[in-house]
Amino acid sequence: MKKTVPALCAAGLAALALAGCNSGGGGGSSNDTAAGPNILFVIMDDVGIDQMKVFGYGGQMFPILPNINAVAHAGVRFRNTWSMPECSPGRAAMFVGRYPLRTGINQAIGPNDLATAHLSPYDVTAPKLLKRAGYESGMFGKFHLGGPENNQAENSMPSVLGWDYFYGWVGGLPGSNDSTAGGYATEGTYMCGFVPGAKQQGGADTGACYQPDGSCKVITSNPLLEDAAGLQCIASGGVFDPETTCGTPTFTPNFNKENAYYVSPLVIIENGETEKVDLADPRARGYRTTIETDAAIEWINARPANKPWMATVSYSAAHTPWQQPPKSLVPLAPSGMSPLDALSCTNGDSDSPLGVRVIQDRMIEAMDTEFGRLLVETGIAKYNDDGSLDYDPKASNTVIVIVGDNGSLATAVKLPFDPSRAKGSAYQTGVWDPLIIAGPQVVQPDREVDHMVNMVDLFQFFGELAGLDAHKEVPHTIDSVGILPYLTDPGQSSLRTINFTMGGLNEQANGGRNGPCVMTTACTVIPTSKSVCEDNLGVYWGAGYTSDLVIPTNPPGAGYATCADVNQALYEDGQPMLSLVPESTVAIRNDRYKLVVNSSVDFDPASGEHKEMATEELFEINQAAPVPLLDTADRNLLPTSDPQLEAIRKDLRAKLDDILASNPPCPGDGNIDRVVNAEDLSNWREIAHDWGLSSVYDFLTPEFRDGKTDNKDEAVIQANLGKTCERTYALY
Structure with a gap:
């Protein structure tokens, strides 16, 4: 279409x-x-x-x-x-x-x-x-x-x-990999998305390969020289029916499922x-x-x-x-x-x-x-x-x-x-x-x-x-x-005196976030969905969480909203808590030293509450090959009593704070020109009329941004009309 x-x-x-x-x-x-x-x-x-x-x-x-x-x-x-x-x-x-x-x-x-x-x-x-x-x-x-x-x-x-x-x-x-191999098997059978060769469980070296237009070709593979027949079939755009010849497939091929x-x-x-x-x-x-x-x-x-x-x-x-x-x-x-x-x-x-x-x-x-x-x-x-x-x-x-x-x-x-x-x-x-x-x-x-x-x-x-x-x-x-x-x-x-990087959470309606994903001994909200969590070899604890995994939820399948909730459940069940992949991670470096600041909201057993936990680490790093100096946990230089290192930390932290503060908010400015004017009103009006849902003219605060472009956002523009916001700057 x-x-x-x-x-x-x-x-x-x-x-x-x-x-x-x-x-x-x-x-x-x-x-x-x-x-x-x-x-x-x-x-x-x-x-x-x-x-x-x-x-x-x-x-x-x-x-x-x-x-x-x-x-x-x-x-x-x-x-x-x-x-x-x-x-x-x-x-x-x-x-x-x-x-x-x-x-x-x-x-x-x-x-x-x-x-x-x-x-x-x-x-x-x-x-x-x-x-x-x-x-x-x-x-x-x-x-x-x-x-x-x-x-x-x-x-x-x-x-x-x-x-x-x-x-x-x-x-x-x-x-995700289609573990049904195009509808041939039940979910979870073929984790790589195709029927493997005959030496593998449930595999075959020959079969009919059906295309969406109804055409068919028999594929027979030499396992020493060629891909498995099932892999050859999906590479050609088809769905594989093992150990058969062309005619009537033994199942209804599913050509409408991602693989x-x-x-x-x-x-x-x-x-x-x-x-x-x-x-x-x-x-x-x-x-x-x-x-x-x-x-x-x-x-x-x-x-x-x-x-x-x-x-x-x-x-x-x-x-x-x-x-x-x-x-x-x-x-x-x-x-x-x-x-x-x-x-x-x-x-x-x-x-x-x-x-x-x-x-x-x-x-x-x-x-x-x-x-x-x-x-x-x-x-x-x-x-x-x-x-x-x-x-x-x-x-x-x-x-x-x-x-x-x-x-x-x-x-x-x-x-x-x-x-x-x-x-x-x-x-x-x-x-x-x-x-x-x-x-x-x-x-x-x-x-x-x-x-x-x-x-x-x-x-x-x-x-x-x-x-x-x-x-x-x-x-x-x-x-x-x-x-x-x-x-x-x-x-x-x-041409640079510093380098900078950052990651964090994206804005979702009404303060939402991705569901928690557990990977071995760590919990993260990076995967954008249950399927992405599982594709990255994790176990999803968010909405739809399977109650027979570790700790059932009430009601079953409700899942946990955050990694802090997961850790609270584990702690209350007498199990070890997980480390958290930081929800906010930022770093700055000069030619020799690097400062990393991480923070997450986690469960605090001492208070029984969810609290923001922040860490600051300083490392000496380089690009030496084949073994560079890396920012591994055992090489953290903080805390330090060395006045020279403390001066380096303060300098990097001050520059980091300057960068993080270099984009002050400008409520009502949707077209990022740092001015709130009639153009913003015109843009808002057209988006609100033709769309009305999420846009860059949704101005409520991040905690309460509702994913709508409506009269509440117009009120923000009207309240700031004529305002020229501070120009931002870059730090190199």
Whole structure:
């Protein structure tokens, strides 16, 4: 079904990406004859620097990434780059150059998060900025910056934020593995989402593969050389009926159920029209990494030669749920290793306790294979006779940028990094990410930069490539500093004196939050739903909690609202309490030291009440390879009697507090121009009339924000009409 993007330029919830309404404010105008370099921006999901041996870390052989490594050796490797602890705030930082305290996106956006925790339609995104220099922008793969829930734009949000073309997944996260394998079995039978080979329980090496159009093909696999027949079937878009031939299936194939990386709710936006593709449509079926790559290749090859472009290939891999990729994409699988279909997709399988780690490695390797194909089929590189990548950065006018969006998930962390302080935390393992840049601008390729860089700096870098000064083009505060000088001058000194990262809770209606998820001995509210908790190998204690697990609730299934509630229940039942993944986690560093401040509301046994618990830690850190100084629990320098260390702590804390206070509230200002005026009233009126639900014009305080845009919000605008709010500032 196709839907035209609504034309609400005044409200900012429609064709802001289109001419006359695309800028979000500020100077500059579109120039269709500009000739800046093309930009290929590749985002890897949940791939921290610990996964990347090209940076000197990893501790193990895998993953093997020959194509990414070839680009890394032809460009610059930034070895001291921070993102945010989770994907949505990290990605928002890249595309608008602003910390979460300004965007309101503090954690991964979930279906219950309000529009105030989505990227604002009034923000100036990278595609809006680049449009002023004549660029076209396309995005392929994971979006996860806003919508479709609680957002007037729904699935059209990529267009509202400035992308000319989108082909991917607006909600971002892959669905759960379909343990019924398309309806063949009962729930919980096939945890990897497909029927494995005959050597595995309930497996088969042959069977009928039915497609949504009714066609069928018998697949018989050689388990030593090929994927299991069941995996081949879902990779082709089908549903597998084991040990049968084509005819009448032994069950009713279910073509309308998501299956992680093989059946996904695709959205296509082109020429202002949004199409939500049915799950039974062949375009929504097949290996997700390949679909993302194919779409990017087709769009890039269709670009006119006289118009620069930015293609964001936002790979879903290697985010959970982990699921085997096609074997053809993993040509360097180690000899003697179990076939892919023999690996477990659950962490507790006694036959394969590390199966999920191996699958995750294979998913990253499959992504590397498809990345290489992307470069070759768009003419940016070519293959040598031995199959290796021949990449010459001066052979095309294209800059390649490769990043990870946040640190690795705990289960996947490579030593010597700390899995207990991984994704979701502001510790090094949670926010230290790879950044690789290659292109004709690079002087003295195959070098490393150890200076501090933040993912917000990419926004200014994209502007630099297009000849635009982002700080002059954008009418509100951005936190970016430059990156281009590091490419052109090998002797460039650091452009930052500090680095910053933060994570927290997103706003939900009436003070709600994600339900508690228990992972071994820790409780977290990071997973956005029960299914996401379980996909990350956790046990969900929120609404719908199964009463036969640990402590029944009354009534059964009511669950617990917070991790503090979980700990209270455990304590009152005489069981050990859990550690809490911080609800708020912030960090700041200088060249040598790092301060981390965490806080959560937890149950206090002494008082029997829920109280805010806060910690402050100071660490000496560095980027030494292969064993860096990390912010592990045993290296905390606080409390200290050393006056020099205390002076460092005070200095970092003062700068941290300055940053956190640098975005004072401006009630009634919905379009982030720091002025409350008639434009805000007009915007509110249109949104309230046409939508009435969650928007950036929902002004009640966060504790009582109700997810509605109504007369209560108009009253806030009227009460502040004519007010000019304090301008914010950035600290580098």
